[in-house]
Amino acid sequence: MRLLSARLSARRRHPLAGLVVLLLGLGIAGGLYATVAPKPAEANAAQQELVADGRKLFLVGCASCHGKNAEGIMNASGSQQGPPLIGVGAAAVDFQVSTGRMPMAQTGAQAPRKDPLYTDEQTEALAAFVASLGPGPAIPAAEDYDYEDATEEEIVRGGELWRTNCTACHNFNASGGALPDGKYAPSLVGVDAKHMYEAMQIGPQQMPVFSDNVMTPEDKRNVIAYVKHLEQQDQPNPGGFALGSLGPVSEGLFGWIVGIGGLVIVTVWITGHGARVKK
Amino acid sequence: MSQQSKINAPKSVSGPVTWLDDRTGLANLANKKFLRKVFPDHWSFMLGEIALWSFVILLLTGVFLTFWFKPSMAEVEYHGSYELLRGLHMSDAYSSTLDISFDVRAGLLMRQVHHWAAILFIAAMMVHMLRILFTGAFRKPREINYVIGSLLLMLGILEGFAGYSLPDDLLSGTGLRIAEGLIRSVPVVGTYTSFFAFGGEFPGDDMIPRLYMLHILLIPGLLIALVTAHLVLLYYHKHTQWPGPGRTNRNVVGEPFLPIYTAKAGGFFFIIFGVTSLMGALLQINPVWKYGPYNPSEVTAGSQPDWYMGIAEGLLRIMPGWETEVFGYTLSWNVLLPGVVAPGVLFTIALLYPFIEQWITGDKREHHLLQRPRNAPSRTAFIVSLMTVYGLLWFAGGNDIIALKFDLDLNWITRFMRVLIFIGPPIAFIITKRICLGLQRADRERALHGFETGIIMRAPSGEYTERHAPLSSTETWKLVSHEQYDRPELEPAVDENGVANPASRRSRLRSKVWAFWYDDDVTNVSREELEEAHSHTDGHHRAEGTEVEGADEPSELEPKH
Structure with a gap:
């Protein structure tokens, strides 16, 4: 051992010594990088395929409002046809598409919940595509x-x-x-x-x-x-039928219609059946 | 004693009855006219009774609730059976309300029956009031009773609001917060009054015990006193009745209090108790456990008062946000006008209406016969326009629920209401008045030309006519017996000395109002017109076998002016 170090020390001024050290350093750095650094997207072929599928679906179903690269589209009037989707994340796509809110059937104050148009696999692909455009919240586990x-x-x-x-x-x-x-x-x-x-x-x-x-x-x-x-x-609901659980408005409605309405019918019945009323 | 032996009652009955009579003289009272009081039969005469009996139910269920309710704002940790709130800090009031709902046997049922009965109580008072207004039953000698009734309605609303606030859940706290805002919006004294009422800064620790005292002692005491006065006056005045043959301002045709009316009224109590119990058992009302304990930093969608405060809510919701700053103090018109001024004005109009009408007509006579709503077109139209205001404000108070359930735009509902609240009532007035006048004309037509028999006759010339048959005298009487007012005489502009008469200006105003109120009314059929029409009918179109009975009682057919 001592012999080896003595020999190395003796050759440290060898003209090729610098090259050897450089190669060693590069080798260690490269090896470390290969093991520690994040894997690029291309590394996962299945994921890449999903993104590609998502992109196809996106171009057909979403691009008309959100733009071909999800950059968003402005109308001539300056209002937004569809917002940019870069950075909204997979969670946003999953929420909007799997609750049926997107694609919208028509423009309106708000996109209503409806039956989803895409299957779970298609939704996943769309989410993967949008997620690939920029970092955003992922679909929760x-x-x-x-x-x-x-x-x-x-x-x-x-x-x-x-x-x-x-x-x-x-x-x-x-x-x-x-x-x-x-x-x-x-x-x-x-x-x-x-x-x-x-x-x-x-x-x-x-x-x-x-x-x-x-x-x-x-x-x-x-x-x-x-x-x-x-x-x-609420199964079963304490107190009975919940009247839509909307608070006092529906309670008042029922009080008037069922309560007063019903009792007025009773008054007509009572006063229509007196001792003096002959049938 | 001798009377008891005459009817041979068993000793077990006659003994205690005699004992009681000897000490109280109740039998004497029962023998008198007191229990033979006559009540006419008509469905609309039972509406006030719905209110009376729901009030009895409120007293019964309310007593039950006081056994367990703790009117305290002391903070406790909840450990009852409702899991979703267990371990939470809340006021004793809310915690005990939860206990009543989940841990006291029949507690939830009693709470719900109490709440439904409260909703019915005030609704019944309101429909009862409408009946009184529509039929002219508020006229002399019943003005005082009308005022008492209006006070009952107002106190009932206050009582309801106090009860709504007691559970100290999120909804009642939100309601109290609005009440605090209304108090504070009153210039100068508002803030002081608010601090006085709440015992300091909102919400403080005093409000629930204070409201409890109002809710179970003061207001119910006043209600009972006023209800008693209301019923005593009803007895004293005797009940009003619909006009008909043999019914005059000096008699009452109907059934005696004992036994028939007692049976009907008593039976009606049980029906109302049954209906409120069914509602309490089947329809959930105010699920306090879902609202959670009151916390001034929380609020929930669907926060509304109970229906009777709905118009105050509606007024607040449609009022634009106007504020003025005077010497560094803010005058909140946006709260003061809709929250304090407008309800006060509406209530005053309703309270004073009998006196306003009396001033217009100058009628100081007693009235015990009711008017059909069509025979007072302007009054009917006026009440309908008031109902329109009420209904629109009610609607505005639920604007968020309406927007949600009917997919409407909340802001547009508000804008729409801001306009409609001003143009809706006049439109309602005009339409109702036209309907009344049309009905009056139809009545006149019917009285003069009889009813349409459906028999088509063909004359030799080929002309087709429908045969009209004269009405029975009963029918005719109902159509023609109502009174109409003459325009009040104008005071001379100058008195006998040539000095300007101060009464003249007032009398001219009154005359103008009179003209607006009564000028369009269809003139009632006069006796001459009726006789003329009958002789005409007799000669030509008299249906076979139909007798003109009206001719037998000409004095009764004469409309009184």
Whole structure:
């Protein structure tokens, strides 16, 4: 060993010594890079194929409003035909397409929820394509929104967050509410936990974004757990038929129609059947 | 004692009855006219009874609720059976409301029956009031009773609002916040009054106990006193009746209080109790557990008051956001006008209407016969226009729910209402008045020419005519017996000394209002016209076997002027 180091030391001024050191350095750096650095997209052939499929679908179904490269299209009047989709992320595509909001059937104040037009595979491809254009929120993993094993404490916390942040638009029972200029916060009854999670991530349409800094992933899950339990707790509903869970407006309507209406019919019956009325 | 032995009642009955009678004299009372009071039969006379009986149900269920409700804003941690709120900090009031809903046997049913009965109570008072207005039952001697009734309605609304605020859930807190805003919008004294009412800054710790006192003691006490006065006056005045043969301003035709009317009214109580119980059992009302405890930083879509406060909500929602700054103080017209001034004006108009009409007609006589709404066209039209205002504001108060459920634009509903609230009532007035006048003309036609028999006759010349048959005297009486007012005489512009008469200007105004109110009315059939028409009918188109009975009672057929 001593011999080797002595020999190396003796040859350190050899004309080829610099070259050897350079080659060694390059070799180590290259090896490290190959193992540590992120793999480029091209590395995954299946993913590349998905993006290509997504691009095809996008060009057919989405490009007319969002532009061929998802750069967005402005109308002649300066208003937006469709917003740019670069950087919206896979979560946005998954939310909009799998709830049927996109593609829109017609322009309007807001894209309504309807039956989805694309299959799950097609939606995945579209999401992959849009995600490939720029970094954005990814589709949440199933465990992010799995509310089934939420503890009671977590559900109650979700309820507090729900009442503080969500009920103003979505209503105390998640029945939905009106917003200015024909827009609305939709009902959340029967909505997938995944879509609720994505909506908080991306803030679709009128909804504000609840980023992970504002509302942690755990809190997002807690809110979902509360809404889902609110729905389950309604089976059967304590107190009877909920009249649409819209608050006092529908209660007043029923009070007048069923209550006063019914009792007025009774008054007609009572006064029509007196001792003096001969049939 | 001797009376009891005469009817041979079993001793088990006669004993206690005699004991009671000896000490209270109740039998004497029962023998008198008191229990033989006559009530005429008509469905619309039962509407007030819906209110009365729902009030009884409110008292019964309310007592039940007080056993468990804790009127305190002290903070407690919830540990009841409702899982989604367990461990949360909330007021004792809200926590005990949750306990009533989930842990007290029949508590939720009682709460819901109480709430539905409250909704019915005020709705019934309102339809009852409309019946009184439409039929002219507020005229002398019943003006005081009308005023008492209006106060009952107002107190009922306050009572309802206090009850709505008690559970201290998100909805009641939001309602209280609006009430606080209304109080504060009053210039100068508003802020002081608000601090006085809430015991400091909103929401404070005092409001729930104070509202509780109002809700279970003060307002119900006033309500009971006024209801009693209302019923005593009803007894004293006797009930009004629809005009008909044998019915005059000096008699009442109907059924005696005992036994028939008692059976009907008593039975009606059980029907109303049944209906409210069914509603309480089947229809969920105010699910407080879903609203969560009140927290001033929270609010929910679908925050509305109960229906009877809906017009105040509607007024607030359609009012533009006008504010003025005076010497550094803000005058909130956007709250003051819709929240305080407009409801006050509407209520005052309703309260004073009997006196306004009396001033126009100058009629100081007693009236116990009702008017058909068509025979007072301007009054009917006026009430319908008030109802239009009410309905539009009601609609505006639910604008978000309407926008959501009918896919409408919230802002356009508001804009639409801002215009319609001014042009809707006059349109309603004109349309209603035209309908009334049309009905009056049809009545006149029917009284003079009889009813259409459906028999088509062909004359030798080939002309087709329909045979008209004269009405029975009963029918005719109903069509022609109503009174009409003459235009009040104008005071001379100058008195006998040639000095300007101060009463003249007022009398001219009154005359003008009179003309607006009554000039268009279709002139009632006079006795001469009726006799003339009958002789005409007799000669030509008299249906076989039909007798003209009206001719037998000419004095009754004479319309009174």
